[in-house]
Amino acid sequence: MIEIIVIGYGNVGSHLIEVLLSNTSINLKQVYNRSIEKIEHLLSKCPITNSFDEILEADVYIIAVSDDEISTVSKALKIDNKLVVHTSGSVDMNILNSNRKGVFYPLQTFTKNKSIDFSNIPLCIEANNDSDLILLEKLASKISNNSFILDSCQRKKMHLAAVFVNNFANHLYHIGYTICEENTVPFEILHPLMEETLNKIKGIPPLDSQTGPAKRNDQKTITLQLGQLSEAQQKIYMSLTNSIINTYKNHG
Template sequence: MLKIVILGTGNLAKHLYTAFIKANAVDIVQVVGRNQKELEQFSMHSTLSNDFAFIADADVYLIAVKDDAITEVSQHLLKKKGIVAHTSGALGLKAIQPANKGVLYPLQTFTKGKTVDFSSIPICIEAEEKESLETLRTLANSISENVHHIDSEQRKKLHLAAVFVNNFTNYLFSIGEELCLEEGLSFDLLKPLISETADKIQAMSPKEAQTGPARRNDTKSMDSHLKLLNKKEHIALYKLLSQAIKQAHEKEL
Protein backbone atom coordinates (compact mmCIF):
# COMPACT_ATOMS: atom_id res chain seq x y z
CA MET A 1 0.00 0.00 0.00
CA LEU A 2 1.32 3.41 -0.97
CA LYS A 3 1.49 5.91 1.84
CA ILE A 4 0.89 9.50 0.76
CA VAL A 5 0.81 12.94 2.35
CA ILE A 6 -1.26 15.70 0.75
CA LEU A 7 0.06 19.21 1.27
CA GLY A 8 -2.63 21.81 0.71
CA THR A 9 -6.26 22.33 1.66
CA GLY A 10 -7.65 24.01 -1.44
CA ASN A 11 -10.01 22.84 -4.14
CA LEU A 12 -7.66 20.41 -5.90
CA ALA A 13 -6.40 18.98 -2.61
CA LYS A 14 -9.98 18.19 -1.60
CA HIS A 15 -10.78 16.47 -4.90
CA LEU A 16 -7.60 14.40 -4.75
CA TYR A 17 -8.31 13.50 -1.14
CA THR A 18 -11.83 12.35 -2.01
CA ALA A 19 -10.49 10.21 -4.85
CA PHE A 20 -7.60 8.64 -2.93
CA ILE A 21 -9.59 7.72 0.18
CA LYS A 22 -11.58 5.38 -2.08
CA ALA A 23 -8.45 3.73 -3.51
CA ASN A 24 -7.69 0.38 -1.88
CA ALA A 25 -3.96 0.58 -2.56
CA VAL A 26 -3.48 4.06 -1.06
CA ASP A 27 -3.23 5.24 2.53
CA ILE A 28 -3.43 9.00 3.14
CA VAL A 29 -1.34 9.17 6.29
CA GLN A 30 -1.54 12.94 6.69
CA VAL A 31 -2.92 16.19 5.29
CA VAL A 32 -0.82 19.29 5.88
CA GLY A 33 -1.97 22.90 5.54
CA ARG A 34 -1.79 26.26 7.25
CA ASN A 35 -5.52 27.02 7.15
CA GLN A 36 -6.86 25.28 10.26
CA LYS A 37 -10.51 25.74 9.32
CA GLU A 38 -10.02 24.20 5.87
CA LEU A 39 -7.78 21.50 7.35
CA GLU A 40 -10.56 20.26 9.63
CA GLN A 41 -12.56 19.13 6.57
CA PHE A 42 -10.01 16.33 6.11
CA SER A 43 -10.20 15.04 9.69
CA MET A 44 -12.55 12.09 9.11
CA HIS A 45 -10.00 9.79 7.46
CA SER A 46 -6.51 11.22 8.07
CA THR A 47 -4.30 12.84 10.66
CA LEU A 48 -3.73 16.55 10.24
CA SER A 49 -0.92 19.04 10.72
CA ASN A 50 -0.75 22.81 10.32
CA ASP A 51 2.96 22.78 11.13
CA PHE A 52 5.26 22.08 8.17
CA ALA A 53 7.99 21.09 10.59
CA PHE A 54 6.02 17.96 11.51
CA ILE A 55 5.31 16.06 8.31
CA ALA A 56 4.84 12.29 8.43
CA ASP A 57 7.01 9.85 6.49
CA ALA A 58 5.42 8.66 3.25
CA ASP A 59 6.13 7.15 -0.16
CA VAL A 60 4.73 10.17 -2.00
CA TYR A 61 4.19 13.79 -0.98
CA LEU A 62 1.61 15.50 -3.19
CA ILE A 63 1.89 19.28 -3.19
CA ALA A 64 -1.52 20.66 -4.17
CA VAL A 65 -1.09 24.40 -3.58
CA LYS A 66 -0.95 27.53 -5.75
CA ASP A 67 1.85 27.47 -8.30
CA ASP A 68 3.77 30.32 -6.70
CA ALA A 69 3.89 28.45 -3.37
CA ILE A 70 5.09 25.06 -4.67
CA THR A 71 8.83 25.69 -4.38
CA GLU A 72 8.49 27.10 -0.87
CA VAL A 73 6.40 24.16 0.32
CA SER A 74 8.79 21.64 -1.25
CA GLN A 75 11.66 23.07 0.84
CA HIS A 76 10.01 21.60 3.93
CA LEU A 77 10.52 18.14 2.41
CA LEU A 78 14.26 18.28 1.68
CA LYS A 79 15.06 15.58 4.25
CA LYS A 80 12.26 13.23 3.23
CA LYS A 81 13.05 10.03 1.29
CA GLY A 82 9.74 9.78 -0.55
CA ILE A 83 8.82 11.27 -3.92
CA VAL A 84 7.89 14.95 -3.77
CA ALA A 85 5.43 15.68 -6.57
CA HIS A 86 3.51 18.80 -7.48
CA THR A 87 0.14 18.80 -9.22
CA SER A 88 0.60 21.81 -11.53
CA GLY A 89 0.22 21.80 -15.28
CA ALA A 90 2.20 25.00 -15.81
CA LEU A 91 5.39 24.25 -13.86
CA GLY A 92 8.23 21.86 -14.60
CA LEU A 93 10.12 19.46 -12.36
CA LYS A 94 12.57 22.18 -11.33
CA ALA A 95 9.91 23.81 -9.18
CA ILE A 96 10.52 20.98 -6.69
CA GLN A 97 13.57 21.39 -4.44
CA PRO A 98 14.16 17.80 -3.17
CA ALA A 99 16.16 15.46 -5.42
CA ASN A 100 13.44 12.79 -5.68
CA LYS A 101 10.94 14.93 -7.58
CA GLY A 102 7.93 14.30 -9.74
CA VAL A 103 4.65 15.57 -11.14
CA LEU A 104 1.13 14.18 -10.90
CA TYR A 105 -1.12 16.53 -12.86
CA PRO A 106 -4.85 15.78 -13.25
CA LEU A 107 -6.03 17.44 -16.48
CA GLN A 108 -9.49 18.60 -15.49
CA THR A 109 -11.35 21.64 -14.23
CA PHE A 110 -12.31 21.30 -10.57
CA THR A 111 -15.17 23.21 -8.98
CA LYS A 112 -15.86 23.42 -5.27
CA GLY A 113 -18.72 21.16 -4.28
CA LYS A 114 -18.99 19.43 -7.67
CA THR A 115 -17.95 15.77 -7.66
CA VAL A 116 -15.91 14.49 -10.60
CA ASP A 117 -15.28 10.95 -11.82
CA PHE A 118 -11.52 10.53 -11.63
CA SER A 119 -11.57 7.21 -13.51
CA SER A 120 -11.65 8.97 -16.90
CA ILE A 121 -9.56 12.04 -16.04
CA PRO A 122 -6.18 12.14 -17.81
CA ILE A 123 -3.40 12.17 -15.22
CA CYS A 124 -0.01 13.30 -16.48
CA ILE A 125 3.00 11.97 -14.58
CA GLU A 126 6.71 12.74 -14.71
CA ALA A 127 9.78 11.93 -12.62
CA GLU A 128 13.55 11.96 -13.04
CA GLU A 129 14.04 8.48 -11.60
CA LYS A 130 12.54 5.45 -13.37
CA GLU A 131 11.50 3.85 -10.07
CA SER A 132 9.80 7.07 -8.98
CA LEU A 133 7.94 7.28 -12.29
CA GLU A 134 6.58 3.77 -11.82
CA THR A 135 5.50 4.61 -8.27
CA LEU A 136 3.63 7.66 -9.55
CA ARG A 137 2.10 5.52 -12.28
CA THR A 138 0.83 3.07 -9.67
CA LEU A 139 -0.56 5.93 -7.60
CA ALA A 140 -2.29 7.54 -10.60
CA ASN A 141 -3.67 4.19 -11.78
CA SER A 142 -5.31 3.72 -8.39
CA ILE A 143 -7.82 6.48 -9.27
CA SER A 144 -7.70 6.82 -13.07
CA GLU A 145 -7.67 4.58 -16.14
CA ASN A 146 -6.18 7.39 -18.21
CA VAL A 147 -2.53 7.85 -17.14
CA HIS A 148 0.18 9.31 -19.38
CA HIS A 149 3.91 9.95 -19.07
CA ILE A 150 4.30 13.56 -20.27
CA ASP A 151 7.44 15.64 -19.79
CA SER A 152 7.59 19.21 -18.50
CA GLU A 153 7.67 20.97 -21.88
CA GLN A 154 4.82 18.87 -23.25
CA ARG A 155 2.79 19.47 -20.10
CA LYS A 156 3.26 23.25 -20.28
CA LYS A 157 1.91 23.26 -23.85
CA LEU A 158 -0.92 20.93 -22.82
CA HIS A 159 -1.80 23.32 -19.99
CA LEU A 160 -1.86 26.19 -22.48
CA ALA A 161 -4.17 24.18 -24.73
CA ALA A 162 -6.40 23.53 -21.70
CA VAL A 163 -6.67 27.28 -21.08
CA PHE A 164 -7.94 27.76 -24.63
CA VAL A 165 -10.49 24.93 -24.57
CA ASN A 166 -11.70 25.50 -21.00
CA ASN A 167 -11.01 28.94 -19.52
CA PHE A 168 -11.44 30.93 -22.73
CA THR A 169 -14.50 29.03 -23.90
CA ASN A 170 -16.11 29.42 -20.49
CA TYR A 171 -15.59 33.19 -20.76
CA LEU A 172 -17.31 33.08 -24.15
CA PHE A 173 -20.18 31.21 -22.51
CA SER A 174 -20.46 34.05 -20.00
CA ILE A 175 -20.74 36.58 -22.84
CA GLY A 176 -23.44 34.45 -24.43
CA GLU A 177 -25.30 34.36 -21.12
CA GLU A 178 -24.98 38.14 -20.77
CA LEU A 179 -26.38 38.73 -24.26
CA CYS A 180 -29.33 36.45 -23.52
CA LEU A 181 -30.11 38.17 -20.24
CA GLU A 182 -30.08 41.57 -21.96
CA GLU A 183 -33.11 40.38 -23.92
CA GLY A 184 -34.78 38.54 -21.05
CA LEU A 185 -33.86 35.17 -22.55
CA SER A 186 -32.74 32.07 -20.67
CA PHE A 187 -29.17 30.86 -21.20
CA ASP A 188 -30.70 27.36 -21.20
CA LEU A 189 -31.70 27.98 -24.82
CA LEU A 190 -28.02 27.75 -25.79
CA LYS A 191 -27.14 24.64 -23.79
CA PRO A 192 -28.18 22.09 -26.47
CA LEU A 193 -25.96 23.99 -28.92
CA ILE A 194 -23.06 23.93 -26.49
CA SER A 195 -23.54 20.18 -25.96
CA GLU A 196 -23.67 19.47 -29.69
CA THR A 197 -20.53 21.57 -30.28
CA ALA A 198 -18.67 19.50 -27.69
CA ASP A 199 -20.09 16.22 -28.99
CA LYS A 200 -19.07 16.87 -32.60
CA ILE A 201 -15.36 16.99 -31.81
CA GLN A 202 -15.57 13.45 -30.50
CA ALA A 203 -16.08 12.36 -34.12
CA MET A 204 -14.15 14.98 -36.10
CA SER A 205 -11.41 17.55 -35.65
CA PRO A 206 -12.40 21.01 -34.33
CA LYS A 207 -11.26 22.57 -37.61
CA GLU A 208 -13.58 20.29 -39.60
CA ALA A 209 -16.43 21.02 -37.20
CA GLN A 210 -16.14 24.81 -37.56
CA THR A 211 -19.32 26.55 -38.71
CA GLY A 212 -20.72 30.09 -38.52
CA PRO A 213 -20.61 33.44 -40.33
CA ALA A 214 -16.82 33.84 -40.20
CA ARG A 215 -16.30 30.30 -41.51
CA ARG A 216 -18.36 31.06 -44.61
CA ASN A 217 -17.25 34.73 -44.79
CA ASP A 218 -20.78 36.02 -44.31
CA THR A 219 -19.86 39.70 -43.90
CA LYS A 220 -23.48 40.86 -43.82
CA SER A 221 -24.25 38.73 -40.74
CA MET A 222 -21.00 39.72 -39.03
CA ASP A 223 -21.65 43.44 -39.55
CA SER A 224 -25.15 42.96 -38.16
CA HIS A 225 -23.76 41.19 -35.08
CA LEU A 226 -21.24 43.95 -34.40
CA LYS A 227 -24.04 46.54 -34.32
CA LEU A 228 -25.76 44.56 -31.57
CA LEU A 229 -22.73 44.57 -29.25
CA ASN A 230 -22.41 47.36 -26.70
CA LYS A 231 -19.14 46.64 -24.94
CA LYS A 232 -15.84 47.54 -26.60
CA GLU A 233 -14.18 44.34 -25.35
CA HIS A 234 -16.95 42.22 -26.87
CA ILE A 235 -16.67 44.03 -30.21
CA ALA A 236 -12.88 43.60 -30.22
CA LEU A 237 -13.20 39.93 -29.33
CA TYR A 238 -15.82 39.29 -32.02
CA LYS A 239 -13.62 40.94 -34.66
CA LEU A 240 -10.48 39.11 -33.50
CA LEU A 241 -12.08 35.67 -33.43
CA SER A 242 -13.90 36.19 -36.72
CA GLN A 243 -10.69 37.24 -38.42
CA ALA A 244 -8.82 34.25 -36.97
CA ILE A 245 -11.53 31.85 -38.20
CA LYS A 246 -11.51 33.43 -41.67
CA GLN A 247 -7.73 33.10 -41.90
CA ALA A 248 -7.85 29.47 -40.75
CA HIS A 249 -10.30 28.62 -43.54
CA GLU A 250 -9.33 31.13 -46.24
CA LYS A 251 -8.25 28.39 -48.68
CA GLU A 252 -11.74 26.91 -48.50
CA LEU A 253 -13.66 30.18 -49.01
Protein backbone atom coordinates (compact mmCIF):
# COMPACT_ATOMS: atom_id res chain seq x y z
CA MET A 1 0.00 0.00 0.00
CA ILE A 2 1.40 3.38 -1.02
CA GLU A 3 1.80 5.77 1.91
CA ILE A 4 1.07 9.39 1.11
CA ILE A 5 1.37 12.67 2.95
CA VAL A 6 -0.37 15.71 1.49
CA ILE A 7 0.92 19.20 2.28
CA GLY A 8 -1.67 21.91 1.75
CA TYR A 9 -5.45 22.07 1.84
CA GLY A 10 -6.25 24.48 -0.98
CA ASN A 11 -8.33 23.72 -4.06
CA VAL A 12 -6.11 20.92 -5.39
CA GLY A 13 -5.09 19.54 -2.00
CA SER A 14 -8.61 19.20 -0.66
CA HIS A 15 -9.89 17.40 -3.76
CA LEU A 16 -6.85 15.14 -3.80
CA ILE A 17 -7.31 14.28 -0.12
CA GLU A 18 -10.96 13.44 -0.77
CA VAL A 19 -10.06 10.92 -3.49
CA LEU A 20 -7.08 9.48 -1.58
CA LEU A 21 -9.22 8.89 1.52
CA SER A 22 -11.82 7.07 -0.53
CA ASN A 23 -9.23 4.71 -2.03
CA THR A 24 -8.66 1.52 -0.04
CA SER A 25 -5.31 0.75 -1.66
CA ILE A 26 -3.78 4.05 -0.59
CA ASN A 27 -2.80 5.00 2.92
CA LEU A 28 -3.18 8.75 3.45
CA LYS A 29 -0.78 8.86 6.36
CA GLN A 30 -1.00 12.53 7.27
CA VAL A 31 -2.24 15.91 6.10
CA TYR A 32 -0.30 19.10 6.78
CA ASN A 33 -1.80 22.57 6.62
CA ARG A 34 -0.44 25.90 7.88
CA SER A 35 -3.81 26.66 9.44
CA ILE A 36 -4.83 23.66 11.52
CA GLU A 37 -8.45 24.85 11.82
CA LYS A 38 -9.10 24.21 8.15
CA ILE A 39 -8.19 20.53 8.42
CA GLU A 40 -9.52 19.70 11.87
CA HIS A 41 -12.55 17.98 10.34
CA LEU A 42 -10.17 15.42 8.80
CA LEU A 43 -8.96 14.22 12.18
CA SER A 44 -11.38 11.31 12.33
CA LYS A 45 -9.99 10.02 9.03
CA CYS A 46 -6.23 10.64 9.25
CA PRO A 47 -3.55 12.36 11.37
CA ILE A 48 -3.12 16.08 10.80
CA THR A 49 -0.45 18.64 11.68
CA ASN A 50 0.57 22.24 11.15
CA SER A 51 4.22 21.70 12.08
CA PHE A 52 6.92 20.52 9.68
CA ASP A 53 8.73 19.03 12.68
CA GLU A 54 5.90 16.54 13.13
CA ILE A 55 5.81 15.28 9.53
CA LEU A 56 5.77 11.45 9.46
CA GLU A 57 7.52 8.96 7.15
CA ALA A 58 5.81 8.09 3.86
CA ASP A 59 6.51 6.93 0.30
CA VAL A 60 5.32 10.08 -1.44
CA TYR A 61 4.99 13.66 -0.20
CA ILE A 62 2.56 15.68 -2.30
CA ILE A 63 3.08 19.43 -2.01
CA ALA A 64 -0.25 20.98 -3.02
CA VAL A 65 0.33 24.66 -2.26
CA SER A 66 0.28 27.78 -4.45
CA ASP A 67 3.08 28.08 -7.02
CA ASP A 68 4.91 30.78 -5.09
CA GLU A 69 5.11 28.69 -1.93
CA ILE A 70 6.34 25.40 -3.38
CA SER A 71 10.01 26.23 -2.96
CA THR A 72 9.63 27.45 0.63
CA VAL A 73 7.55 24.43 1.66
CA SER A 74 9.97 22.07 -0.05
CA LYS A 75 12.89 23.52 1.92
CA ALA A 76 10.94 23.39 5.17
CA LEU A 77 10.05 19.71 4.64
CA LYS A 78 13.59 18.37 5.18
CA ILE A 79 12.81 14.97 3.59
CA ASP A 80 15.69 12.64 2.76
CA ASN A 81 15.53 9.93 0.15
CA LYS A 82 11.76 9.99 -0.22
CA LEU A 83 9.81 11.08 -3.27
CA VAL A 84 8.60 14.68 -3.06
CA VAL A 85 6.26 15.97 -5.78
CA HIS A 86 4.36 19.16 -6.44
CA THR A 87 0.99 19.51 -8.17
CA SER A 88 1.57 22.62 -10.27
CA GLY A 89 1.11 22.99 -14.00
CA SER A 90 3.58 25.77 -14.50
CA VAL A 91 6.39 25.22 -11.97
CA ASP A 92 9.57 23.35 -12.92
CA MET A 93 10.22 20.06 -11.13
CA ASN A 94 13.72 21.19 -10.20
CA ILE A 95 12.43 23.84 -7.83
CA LEU A 96 11.97 20.99 -5.36
CA ASN A 97 14.66 20.74 -2.71
CA SER A 98 15.02 16.96 -2.57
CA ASN A 99 17.15 14.28 -4.19
CA ARG A 100 14.07 12.30 -5.33
CA LYS A 101 11.53 14.62 -6.91
CA GLY A 102 8.67 14.69 -9.33
CA VAL A 103 5.40 16.24 -10.42
CA PHE A 104 1.86 14.97 -9.97
CA TYR A 105 -0.33 17.49 -11.80
CA PRO A 106 -4.06 16.85 -12.13
CA LEU A 107 -5.17 18.86 -15.17
CA GLN A 108 -8.57 20.07 -14.14
CA THR A 109 -10.33 23.17 -12.91
CA PHE A 110 -11.31 22.60 -9.31
CA THR A 111 -14.13 24.39 -7.57
CA LYS A 112 -14.27 24.51 -3.79
CA ASN A 113 -17.09 22.41 -2.33
CA LYS A 114 -17.80 20.71 -5.67
CA SER A 115 -16.81 17.03 -5.73
CA ILE A 116 -15.03 15.86 -8.82
CA ASP A 117 -14.81 12.44 -10.44
CA PHE A 118 -11.05 11.89 -10.58
CA SER A 119 -11.35 8.82 -12.80
CA ASN A 120 -11.41 11.00 -15.94
CA ILE A 121 -8.94 13.63 -14.85
CA PRO A 122 -5.67 13.53 -16.79
CA LEU A 123 -2.74 13.22 -14.39
CA CYS A 124 0.51 14.59 -15.77
CA ILE A 125 3.47 12.98 -14.08
CA GLU A 126 7.22 13.47 -14.11
CA ALA A 127 10.09 12.23 -11.96
CA ASN A 128 13.86 12.62 -11.94
CA ASN A 129 14.46 8.85 -11.99
CA ASP A 130 12.77 5.84 -13.56
CA SER A 131 11.75 3.98 -10.42
CA ASP A 132 9.98 7.05 -9.06
CA LEU A 133 8.24 7.53 -12.39
CA ILE A 134 6.94 3.97 -12.03
CA LEU A 135 5.84 4.73 -8.47
CA LEU A 136 3.92 7.81 -9.67
CA GLU A 137 2.35 5.83 -12.50
CA LYS A 138 1.19 3.25 -9.99
CA LEU A 139 -0.27 5.97 -7.77
CA ALA A 140 -1.91 7.71 -10.75
CA SER A 141 -3.46 4.46 -11.98
CA LYS A 142 -5.22 4.02 -8.64
CA ILE A 143 -7.17 7.25 -8.95
CA SER A 144 -7.47 7.97 -12.68
CA ASN A 145 -7.68 6.16 -16.01
CA ASN A 146 -5.65 8.86 -17.75
CA SER A 147 -2.03 9.45 -16.85
CA PHE A 148 0.54 11.06 -19.11
CA ILE A 149 4.29 11.40 -18.73
CA LEU A 150 5.21 15.01 -19.55
CA ASP A 151 8.49 16.76 -18.84
CA SER A 152 8.52 20.19 -17.19
CA CYS A 153 8.73 22.01 -20.52
CA GLN A 154 5.78 20.11 -22.04
CA ARG A 155 3.76 20.59 -18.87
CA LYS A 156 4.34 24.35 -18.92
CA LYS A 157 3.20 24.50 -22.55
CA MET A 158 0.13 22.43 -21.78
CA HIS A 159 -0.66 24.72 -18.89
CA LEU A 160 -0.41 27.64 -21.31
CA ALA A 161 -2.76 25.86 -23.72
CA ALA A 162 -5.12 25.31 -20.80
CA VAL A 163 -5.24 29.05 -20.12
CA PHE A 164 -6.69 29.47 -23.62
CA VAL A 165 -9.17 26.58 -23.66
CA ASN A 166 -10.28 26.94 -20.05
CA ASN A 167 -9.69 30.41 -18.50
CA PHE A 168 -10.14 32.40 -21.69
CA ALA A 169 -13.01 30.26 -22.99
CA ASN A 170 -14.76 30.83 -19.66
CA HIS A 171 -14.39 34.59 -20.08
CA LEU A 172 -15.94 34.34 -23.56
CA TYR A 173 -18.82 32.46 -21.92
CA HIS A 174 -19.06 35.36 -19.46
CA ILE A 175 -19.29 37.88 -22.30
CA GLY A 176 -21.96 35.79 -24.02
CA TYR A 177 -23.82 35.55 -20.72
CA THR A 178 -23.65 39.32 -20.24
CA ILE A 179 -24.95 40.07 -23.74
CA CYS A 180 -27.86 37.65 -23.20
CA GLU A 181 -28.66 39.08 -19.78
CA GLU A 182 -28.68 42.66 -21.03
CA ASN A 183 -31.18 41.71 -23.73
CA THR A 184 -33.36 39.39 -21.64
CA VAL A 185 -32.41 36.38 -23.74
CA PRO A 186 -32.07 33.14 -21.73
CA PHE A 187 -28.38 32.11 -21.79
CA GLU A 188 -29.55 28.47 -21.85
CA ILE A 189 -30.44 28.88 -25.54
CA LEU A 190 -26.69 28.90 -26.19
CA HIS A 191 -25.86 25.70 -24.26
CA PRO A 192 -26.44 23.22 -27.13
CA LEU A 193 -24.31 25.40 -29.42
CA MET A 194 -21.49 25.47 -26.89
CA GLU A 195 -21.71 21.70 -26.50
CA GLU A 196 -21.58 21.11 -30.24
CA THR A 197 -18.61 23.50 -30.57
CA LEU A 198 -16.76 21.31 -28.10
CA ASN A 199 -17.99 17.99 -29.50
CA LYS A 200 -16.90 18.90 -33.02
CA ILE A 201 -13.26 19.35 -32.11
CA LYS A 202 -13.09 15.90 -30.56
CA GLY A 203 -13.50 14.53 -34.07
CA ILE A 204 -11.74 17.10 -36.25
CA PRO A 205 -9.00 19.67 -35.54
CA PRO A 206 -10.47 23.05 -34.47
CA LEU A 207 -8.82 24.54 -37.56
CA ASP A 208 -11.37 22.62 -39.65
CA SER A 209 -14.43 23.37 -37.53
CA GLN A 210 -14.16 27.16 -37.53
CA THR A 211 -17.28 29.03 -38.69
CA GLY A 212 -18.57 32.60 -38.37
CA PRO A 213 -18.09 36.11 -39.76
CA ALA A 214 -14.30 36.21 -39.19
CA LYS A 215 -13.78 32.89 -40.97
CA ARG A 216 -15.77 34.25 -43.94
CA ASN A 217 -13.98 37.63 -43.61
CA ASP A 218 -17.49 39.11 -43.62
CA GLN A 219 -16.56 42.76 -42.99
CA LYS A 220 -20.16 43.94 -43.05
CA THR A 221 -21.20 41.71 -40.12
CA ILE A 222 -17.91 42.38 -38.29
CA THR A 223 -18.50 46.15 -38.43
CA LEU A 224 -22.12 45.77 -37.34
CA GLN A 225 -21.17 43.56 -34.40
CA LEU A 226 -18.28 45.76 -33.26
CA GLY A 227 -20.71 48.67 -32.95
CA GLN A 228 -22.72 46.77 -30.34
CA LEU A 229 -19.81 46.08 -27.98
CA SER A 230 -18.07 47.80 -25.06
CA GLU A 231 -14.49 48.94 -25.51
CA ALA A 232 -13.00 45.92 -23.70
CA GLN A 233 -15.25 43.58 -25.69
CA GLN A 234 -14.21 45.28 -28.94
CA LYS A 235 -10.54 44.63 -28.17
CA ILE A 236 -11.26 40.95 -27.60
CA TYR A 237 -13.47 40.80 -30.70
CA MET A 238 -10.81 42.37 -32.90
CA SER A 239 -7.85 40.37 -31.59
CA LEU A 240 -9.72 37.11 -32.21
CA THR A 241 -11.23 38.24 -35.51
CA ASN A 242 -7.86 39.38 -36.88
CA SER A 243 -6.24 36.14 -35.80
CA ILE A 244 -8.98 34.06 -37.44
CA ILE A 245 -8.80 36.08 -40.67
CA ASN A 246 -5.01 35.65 -40.80
CA THR A 247 -5.21 31.96 -39.95
CA TYR A 248 -7.46 31.23 -42.92
CA LYS A 249 -5.67 33.62 -45.25
CA ASN A 250 -2.64 31.40 -44.82
CA HIS A 251 -4.61 28.17 -45.07
CA GLY A 252 -6.50 29.14 -48.21
